[in-house]
Amino acid sequence: MYHIPFANACTLIALSYIALKLKNRLFMERYEALGAPLLTGLACILMMLQPIPDHTLTTDLSFAPIVMAGLRFGWQISLLSAIIPSLYVYSIEEPFGWMRIAYDFVIPAIISSMFHRKETDSGFAVIPYIDGIKICSILAIVRVAISGAMQRDVSFYFFSAHVMILFLSVAAVIVLIIMYNDENRNWMLQRRLELQANQDGLTGLPNLRSFMNTAGNTIQLRPVSIMMIDIDNFKKYNDTFGHLQGDRLLCEVGQILRGAIYEHDYVARYGGEEFIVLSQVTDYDELSHYGQKLCRAVEAHQSASRETESTTVSIGISVSAASQDELLRLISEADEALYASKNNGKNRFTFFNDIYMGTG
CATH class of the missing domain: 3.30.70.270 (Reverse transcriptase/Diguanylate cyclase domain)
Structure with missing residues (x-):
């Protein structure tokens, strides 16, 4: 049964790769406040389309795009990104949908935005890998605490499922951060080369x-x-x-x-x-x-x-x-x-x- 969240992680990485390539396009830079929540929300929905068998696993990793939005843009974009998947959950009348919205969208948006750094707003900074690990760990603790309190009958399988999802979550988010940082470094190098090509090296004036x-x-x-x-x-x-x-x-x-x-x-x-x-x-x-x-x-x-x-x-x-x-x-x-x-x-x-x- 763990092959499903693993497959979702691969799907998430592919979607993120496409989003990163679109990020540097003119329309994305100009309408980032609209484009980022839209793409993030759609990614969350695509992650939810693969159902988890008999709901024995704790998540389908649909929260990962929200985490990246919080790390990259902060609380405003991350919360806006949570609106579209939340409306989707509400529209399909999923059982305990409010828990899904809280678990996978609202709480990840709030927690990830707490690790947002101002310097990433300009696009000239990388995201520390440790932040992704911390966020996934905090989310896992929140899930265990809330789910354990509601079930009142926890078992070894209960903890093993959460541990497995924690490892998958950390791996997926780390890969997403690596992809973003590599793409960002390439973007900064390209801008630096463009500047050098158009700037006089001695006076600093345009050439x-x-x-x-x-x-x-x-x-x-x-x-x-x-x-x-x-x-x-x-x-x-x-x-x-x-x-x-x-x-x-x-x-x-x-x-x-x-x-x-x-x-x-x-x-x-x-x-x-x-x-x-x-x-x-x-x-x-x-x-x-x-x-x-x-x-x-x-x-x-x-x-x-x-x-x-x-x-x-x-x-x-x-x-x-x-x-x-x-x-x-x-x-x-x-x-x-x-x-x-x-x-x-x-x-x-x-x-x-x-x-x-x-x-x-």
């Missing part, structure tokens, strides 16, 4: 690849402006003070620009001592104030790497005429305007259009 993706999507929706920004006299500074101090200066300027740009704009490291900004500002008067603001922000910074003189930047600005403009052309124009700023004395900004109008 050019990330910028091109963001700018390419944005320019399809609205007109934008592109700013190419270059640190003045950086090669001379690098040759004088060394590459370590040069790297430090790059980091400082990158952080200054990150803090100085407008909220909805995007700054990235273009390469070398150059940075690039995607801005939604396209009005020339406002861009003039913007360019001056960035120049002054860098110049006013007291760099620990540069004690003798202020750090300055030169800026080239190109503005798209309409949405869906050509991004590479805008970058090329901003780069050309940048060199005009360099040639005209540095520590200034220049519009690409001004080069050919004689005002650059």
Whole structure:
């Protein structure tokens, strides 16, 4: 007769594997508060569809999904997860259904949520295996205490059945925790690799690849402006003070620009001592104030790497005429305007259009 809960444990593991694969899908992340209780409740019902022969065993492991919900999400999701299987038990008019609801859904939801850790809310933490063992042990003690008090005539078989289910419960929950932790580690590794692929390793700013993706999507929706920004006299500074101090200066300027740009704009490291900004500002008067603001922000910074003189930047600005403009052309124009700023004395900004109008 023990083959039935064993088969249920295998079914539970298979269901959990499917749920873990669905977890990282976009709709699950967005609607987790709804999706998690729904999937957990359905898993509980599927576990109950295999009947226990003559009710001699104490559970069919339908409580295990509730335990995982409590460990992963806390008391709110775990109690919500208990609603669907509880309604199912009520609808089929199972004998002593209220005991089933209390044993397999409500009590496991409450006890497992007591072991919930806040850091798992973000998905960046693993669940300790010992917590699963503790929960299963507490549930077994509760079952023995309540069932023993109701039956008043306990036997060796009574205890052996509970011990067997305890071992099966612990094994099933431990496997579920292992699966979750492994999937979570893979998810964290994937996010870390994505971050590394889109982040400049020196300054911590987005890299050019990330910028091109963001700018390419944005320019399809609205007109934008592109700013190419270059640190003045950086090669001379690098040759004088060394590459370590040069790297430090790059980091400082990158952080200054990150803090100085407008909220909805995007700054990235273009390469070398150059940075690039995607801005939604396209009005020339406002861009003039913007360019001056960035120049002054860098110049006013007291760099620990540069004690003798202020750090300055030169800026080239190109503005798209309409949405869906050509991004590479805008970058090329901003780069050309940048060199005009360099040639005209540095520590200034220049519009690409001004080069050919004689005002650059």
